[in-house]
Amino acid sequence: MKAYVAVTGILFAVIFALHIWEVVDRQRVLASDFHVFITKGRPMIGGLTTFTLLHVVVSLVGIFAGCVVAGGLVAGRRLDGWTGVFLVTTIATSVTGFGFPFVTFLPSHAVGIISLVVLAAVIVARYVKHLNGAWRNVYVVGTVLALYLNVFVLLVQLFRRLPALIVAAPKQQEPPFLLTQLLVLALFAWLGRAAARGFRSVPGGVA
Numbered sequence: 258m259k260a261y262v263a264v265t266g267i268l269f270a271v272i273f274a275l276h277i278w279e280v281v282d283r284q285r286v287l288a289s290d291f292h293v294f295i296t297k298g299r300p301m302i303g304g305l306t307t308f309t310l311l312h313v314v315v316s317l318v319g320i321f322a323g324c325v326v327a328g329g330l331v332a333g334r335r336l337d338g339w340t341g342v343f344l345v346t347t348i349a350t351s352v353t354g355f356g357f358p359f360v361t362f363l364p365s366h367a368v369g370i371i372s373l374v375v376l377a378a379v380i381v382a383r384y385v386k387h388l389n390g391a392w393r394n395v396y397v398v399g400t401v402l403a404l405y406l407n408v409f410v411l412l413v414q415l416f417r418r419l420p421a422l423i424v425a426a427p428k429q430q431e432p433p434f435l436l437t438q439l440l441v442l443a444l445f446a447w448l449g450r451a452a453a454r455g456f457r458s459v460p461g462g463v464a
Contacts, residue, residue: 343404
């Protein structure tokens with residue numbers, strides 16, 4: 258459990274720092290817009306910018322809540338309140354991902370659809386089937402998978418938007434990108450196994 262807390266804490270800190278870097282890099286007009294908002298009562302930032310910031314905040318909250326929920330599963334606890342936050346924000350992340358301008362169907366849209374299907378299964382397992390029988394495993398695997406998909410898309414976006422990461426992997430086929438995704442996949446594979454074993458050891462899970 259201590260190892261899980263340390264690893265996920267470092268992972269979230271890195272993701273948070275990179276995401277803030279992305280926001281700052283893309284929103285250099287924020288200070289002047291804030292001045293306009295204060296002095297003239299106009300919207301602080303444009304529609305797309307506001308939407309982008311909302312998407313970023315919801316995504317970060319979803320990832321953080323997901324890490325907490327996954328940690329609870331490893332310890333054999335349901336953490337019902339955090340689970341609700343995770344589900345709502347992760348669904349919102351997937352849905353708002355379709356709100357950005359696009360001219361063709363993108364891989365991120367496919368991941369978003371898969372995420373929503375997985376989340377639907379998690380909701381059914383938790384609130385309809387009450388973790389009975391095989392639905393217990395569906396809940397655990399689905400929760401970890403939904404969190405992984407959220408992190409996966411986040412990393413893809415970071416490599417597309419941060420100048421330093423674009424230079425390191427301009428086509429997202431280079432070793433830095435592939436190694437990063439491989440390490441994250443390995444981390445979540447370990448997390449999924451630990452969560453399945455931990456949550457199975459406590460019948461019904463502790464709330």
